[in-house]
Amino acid sequence: MAVDAPGGPDGGKARRERLFGWLGWVGGTGGIAAALGADLSFRNRLLLFIGVLVAVPLVMTLGLTLRDRVPKRDLPRAFLRRLGRICGLLLHQSARAIPAILATVLVWTAVHWSFVTSGASEKSCEPADVRVTVSPESLTALKAAAHRYVEDKSGGGCRKATITMTANSSISDLREGFANGWLEPGVEGDTSERVPMLGPRPDLWIPQTTLAAKDVIAHLDEAQSDGQGDGQSDGQGDGLRGKALLDLDEKKTAGTSPMVVASLSDAYRGSGSTGPEGLQSVLNRLRQQGVLDPLARALPDTSESALAATPALYQALASGDGAAERFLNKDRLVPGDATALLCRFREQSSAPPGGIAVVVPENTLADYARNKELGTACPPLANAAAAKRLVPYYTEELPVLDHPIVQVRWPGEDSEKRRAAISEFRDWLASHPPTGEGFRDAKGSAPTGPKTALGVLRDPTRNNAVPPRMPPHEGLKGAKGCVESLKAARACYEAARPNAVLTLAFDVSGSMGQTAKPALPRAQDIAQRIVAAARPRDQLRWATFSSPAPVAFERPVTIATGPKQQEQKNALQAGIRKITLRGGDRALADTVDAMRGTLRPGVQHLVVLTDGQTARTNAGARLSPGRLAERLRGDKAQSDLRVLIVSVGPDGCSAGPAKAIGDAVGEPCIDGSAGTAADAAGKIISSVIESTPS
Incomplete structure (x- = not known):
């Protein structure tokens, strides 16, 4: 075999091969550094490095072979011969370059030591923060699903995402939040003192029904056509006032859950009944058992699932919408959502309210039965065995909640990287619904097996078993005109509520700000939710009281029926947010008596929001609670005045003037310190509805 002389015809080719060999070594060394610093797991870095080592000689060999214009018939043989020579050269040069390679690795390691020891680079370990807003009734299940996602996507010391959930x-x-940059509603666009409305702005929103998503999207479209929420920033370039863009894909759902009627009584034992029945039939059977007194569901103003169930309940009760609504509020302590409704059974486990039936989502009932946390304010029982079992009743008319996963984009926050992270979690959740946490799949099929979350609701002694399938309905069930959309359901609910005249009186004495959890912000939060729930033609105003100043009333506002309605509510809420503390305690009985003489005659409610005060601060009161009650009963001009004392202080209604006055006037004190602000607002609103004649 002839050997080319260094200066012969092939000498230049040999030099080129040596040059490419050195370049290959340099590229290989660079490949090591690139692989170690890439945004990849260790396994993928290793594969990348091996790929570089293999690709470099192959690419060089192919390039040199084609450059020599070898005849096609000799191309394979020439390629293999040259590949062998180049590989040998690379191995020879790499052996000579081992000190340089080691030096490169040592320098890189010294610079990135903290990342090497943690098993990942800063870039690869920086998790995407995905913010999600869900209903309180699905929070427990979806938090568990998010935890599984984070575990599935984490490895090598890296967490790919963090999921932040608010309820x-x-x-x-939600309508106003998405339309106003997730800020508290302002007045005439004033953003100087506006604050985040409901926590962090969500990247994903998981409502309980597709109807709710469509309702909010329609509201945003209306706001856009009216020139509001146009996506413009507030002058700081951050899009704080921007309208959200919602992407609804009805095929992407977190799973389904039917609404059920639940009670402590089993009205079906031995009946031979199997599967869902008509809602009216279920209610009649419970009524015969003496259970349906009352029937309660959460407040539709603050609970989407309760609003969706309302048309079917009105139709099944068959007593007229107004009478049905008062019956649903007969308990007077209707909370903001189903988790708080079930929490009453948990809190009163020793003596639960046995005569009541409740309408709740199946998955929330499963959380209750498994002694899981309910929503944000109801922890599990220390003794799970103490919980009383609630029996579910499945109906043909109550809605099946379908939980669409809506992707949200905010002006100034949308980037390709964030969008990819959000879409990945959305797709994962749609393909991994939390059926292990009480949900059904998208078609309404329940997971099988006694150890599943829904297995706790099954009772082998009952003929009416948990239905294996509860497919979602097409729309809502109920009277025509109430079921075409969630907006139609809300209109029927508002029409069924009696008009209310409401005065919200705030205790602004210094004691309202002295506890670890100041009482005034809590009172303001509750009041703002009451304002948000006001229906057209309701009359609202607010007042403040403390000592020595006289009671200060604001001008009453009658809620309009048209577009001006939201402006009025925004103005009322903005005024309530600006209330500040001043002065000392003013005796509650004297305050109520002073307000009584100022209010116009007629059916109305005086809601007094106070920290409860103490006997010491009320020592100089002119009136005792009993004497106040006598004056109220004897005042013919104010015979229709109802006084609701709401204690937002740390002691609730356990003692003090607040409890004494409530007991004396026949309207028990409402504990506004327990549960969420929505729960407290719900209790006040239900008391107003039940005690207001139609």
């Missing part, structure tokens, strides 16, 4: 199912809150 809210008030459609009015």
